[in-house]
Amino acid sequence: MSLAAATAFLRDHIAPNAHAIDTSVEAMGVAFIEMRKQGLMALKRPAEYGGPAISEADFRTYQEEVARASGSFAFLQTQHQSAVNMIAKQASEEIKAEYLPQMHGPKTVGIGFSQLRRTGDPICKAVETDGGYILNGEVPWITGLGFFDEYLIGSVLPDGRAVFGFMPFANVEGQTVSEPTRLAAMETCQTVTASLTNYHLHKGTVAFINDKDWMRKNDAFNIVIQGHFAVGCALAGADIVQEVANKKGFDFLHQTATKLYAEIEECRAALVAHQKDFAEDTAPLRLQKRAWAIDLMMRCAHAGVVASSGAANYHTHPAQRVLREAIVFSVSAQTGPIMEATLRRLVR
Numbered sequence: 001m002s003l004a005a006a007t008a009f010l011r012d013h014i015a016p017n018a019h020a021i022d023t024s025v026e027a028m029g030v031a032f033i034e035m036r037k038q039g040l041m042a043l044k045r046p047a048e049y050g051g052p053a054i055s056e057a058d059f060r061t062y063q064e065e066v067a068r069a070s071g072s073f074a075f076l077q078t079q080h081q082s083a084v085n086m087i088a089k090q091a092s093e094e095i096k097a098e099y100l101p102q103m104h105g106p107k108t109v110g111i112g113f114s115q116l117r118r119t120g121d122p123i124c125k126a127v128e129t130d131g132g133y134i135l136n137g138e139v140p141w142i143t144g145l146g147f148f149d150e151y152l153i154g155s156v157l158p159d160g161r162a163v164f165g166f167m168p169f170a171n172v173e174g175q176t177v178s179e180p181t182r183l184a185a186m187e188t189c190q191t192v193t194a195s196l197t198n199y200h201l202h203k204g205t206v207a208f209i210n211d212k213d214w215m216r217k218n219d220a221f222n223i224v225i226q227g228h229f230a231v232g233c234a235l236a237g238a239d240i241v242q243e244v245a246n247k248k249g250f251d252f253l254h255q256t257a258t259k260l261y262a263e264i265e266e267c268r269a270a271l272v273a274h275q276k277d278f279a280e281d282t283a284p285l286r287l288q289k290r291a292w293a294i295d296l297m298m299r300c301a302h303a304g305v306v307a308s309s310g311a312a313n314y315h316t317h318p319a320q321r322v323l324r325e326a327i328v329f330s331v332s333a334q335t336g337p338i339m340e341a342t343l344r345r346l347v348r
């Protein structure tokens, strides 16, 4: 699967249906099945498990293009792609052999570990027993109910390490999954919470155990990488301005689109320049780039609304959809330092 083929799929199947995908779970389901057929579900899966093992640079470009085509679709599929990457990097050979070959389908896996970012007493705890672990607490965010069969949970052990395991994405003994949460954006991704009461995680379903500081290190590693969704959403906003400019022909609309595209390119280059930079001492600089991407995304989405005038308010208009998607991309994978960097930029 080449990047060109993947972006052709987004252009032909996803972008034209973005409104339907945003408003209908059925339309999202059709898009998701089509993605499976196209072999796009596990883009970074290593070659020895079936590939296509696309490069880091291509993967980030794909993230941008999928967010540009449909924020909701981007958000749903990235949960599974993240699970693929985590399993490939961290799981035992046994788990890799069981899961990875099937992760272009039929196996679908979401993720539920943002609770590990929270400070203070862990809200989801694990205690070791003979046959595995007993889990108790809350998982505040899990996207993909009805699309994913399982999700990868992160739960904190008494010594601060986190056990990751495969959970059924359903109501089962010891786990209650909420109804899909009503959200301002990306509702068709079917995001839920889960409540655990003495859930028994069998040792055969443990994926890996990470050290105490893993979440902080992983977030520090991901500072700019996650910014590519914001770049894609910014492009969607700029595309709307460009489209209106083409229709109405005013110079200032063309000039606005040109300036936005130029800044997006500059911001994108700044993210790419730091793609392989994970040094702790460059974190402040990388946080500034992430904050730039978030700020720029919001400005582009707002420009799409302004350029579209009153029509932007129509339920079916892409400008309001892109603005709502920008809300989610402003806070997804947010950490304290990212929140701070974003807010500092907004009041600068």
Ligand SMILES: Cc1cc2nc3c(=O)[nH]c(=O)nc-3n(C[C@H](O)[C@H](O)[C@H](O)COP(=O)(O)OP(=O)(O)OC[C@H]3O[C@@H](n4cnc5c(N)ncnc54)[C@H](O)[C@@H]3O)c2cc1C
Binding pocket: 079, 110, 111, 112, 113, 114, 115, 117, 118, 119, 140, 141, 142, 143, 144, 183, 186, 191, 328, 331, 332, 333, 334, 335, 336, 339
């Ligand atoms: C629509 C949607 C779907 C999502 N789906 C998923 C999913 O499928 N899987 C998943 O794992 N996550 C998912 N998330 C979670 C997402 O990544 C989180 O939004 C993100 O981790 C921020 O967490 P939070 O919103 O719960 O905020 P919080 O955890 O309350 O806060 C965000 C950050 O600020 C820090 N912070 C908060 N208060 C303080 C304080 N007083 N002092 C210092 N620092 C503080 C926290 O430690 C944390 O790092 C989803 C989010 C959304 C909006």
